[in-house]
Amino acid sequence: MTGSIFHLQRFSLFDGPGVRTVVFLKGCPLQCVWCHNPEGFSAAPQIMYDAARCIGCGDCAGVCKNGAHAFTQGVHVYDRSLCTGCGTCAAVCCTQALSLVGRQLSVEEVMAEVMKDAPLYRESGGGVTLSGGEPLLQADFAIALLKECKKQGLTSCVETCGMVDADKLMQAARFTDLFYFDYKATGEEMHRKLCGGPQTPVLENLARLEAIQARVVLRCPMVPGANLCPEHILGIAETAGKYTCIHEVQLEPFHRLGLGKAGKLGIEGMYDTAPPARAEIEHYCEKITGICGKRCIVS
Ligand code: SF4
Ligand code: SF4
Incomplete structure (x- = not known):
């Protein structure tokens, strides 16, 4: 079995515990206007x-x-x-x-790259994070990778937009230690407008992770002039408060790195604005923690 991969990033310290290799899978059911990995939109090379x-x-x-x-x-x-x-x-x-x-790699080829850092994972409690794009769009390949990680004793994380097949999500959850689950907008209208798809199935999948008490970090892009508004901050806090599976909220300030890549890929219509001040996002973190009682950090 092979999967379409656009990047293998070794020595990551930001996508889960310890030192990690992040596997970026190609293809996404959404198309967020601020995406910093637009090379993940299409599953094709x-x-x-x-x-x-x-x-x-x-x-x-x-x-x-x-x-x-x-x-x-x-x-x-x-x-x-x-x-x-x-x-x-x-x-x-x-x-x-x-x-x-984008290149087609087998599970064995990905794991051969991953296992180069096995001593680092053992020392740091690290492992593999599947990202994208939406990794569970290539669900069978992603699940096979997650299973292999477990066989090798590595911690496994999945970064997901939540817009995925429910059965596949549940299968993946059996082999996933931590989900980074996106909460990008509050309300159907905002979600459809900014992300190109509905929010209801995303929230239904979050409820499924709650039902099995998966471990979840809620990840929230903060994009001035797009989703950054009091209603959305409240929406993040209420969502984090509602689900006991969410143990942390991470606010991700917008940056402009995706724009250059989009231009080279011929992708038009991406959103551009100045990144928000870190102090402003830290202020929102305090607000969110004040409402939901959960740890909230700027990532
Ligand atoms: S432009 Fe390049 S990648 Fe595309 S078909 Fe021609 S040779 Fe192949
Ligand atoms: S013409 Fe430009 S893009 Fe084509 S091979 Fe030469 S340098 Fe590369």
Whole structure:
């Protein structure tokens, strides 16, 4: 069995206990306007094109069987609609103006990479975190990875947007020590507008994790001018207070790193604004803890 992976990040200290390897799986059922990993939207392999690095050598046009690269009066035009994501052009691009995002890896290949840091996991209580995209969109592959982590005695975390098949979520939960569960907006209207999908199934899945008393951290992106408003802060606090499975809230201040990647992927319509001041987010943390009584931190 293989999965579509866009990044394997070793030595992470922010996505669960101890030292971790984060496995980023491609594909997501939502499309949040502030996403910092837009290369995770599509499950298919994609070309990232950085025009600033292109020297116009024409090698890509020479190897592409689909004619996706053309030169019009010396200007390089890349037609994404003709691209099948085979990666041949990226392999010959000497300036790395082109790069292929996404590759098929087997469970064994991922675990071989993961186990390079086995001594660090043992010393730190670390392990593997599945992220994305939405890792449970490739549910069978994700569950196979989680099972393998348990076999190897590693801690396992899953970062999820919650918009996933309920049965698969329950299967994954059997092999997951900690869920980072997104709470992105308060109310159907805000969720649909900002995330491109409904909130009701997300909250139903949170209730399912509550029913089995999974261990959950509620993760909340804080995006000025989009979801950052008193109603949403209250919504976060009430949700954290309602579910006993949630033991911590993490507020994630918006940053602009996703915008550059979106541009190179030809993705339009991403939201842009200045990141919020840390002091402001810390103030919201205090408010949330004051209402729900749970620890709330800026992540
Ligand atoms: S191979 Fe790379 S540097 Fe050469 S034209 Fe294509 S994108 Fe530009
Ligand atoms: S990835 Fe393949 S199909 Fe797409 S532009 Fe490059 S060579 Fe052509």
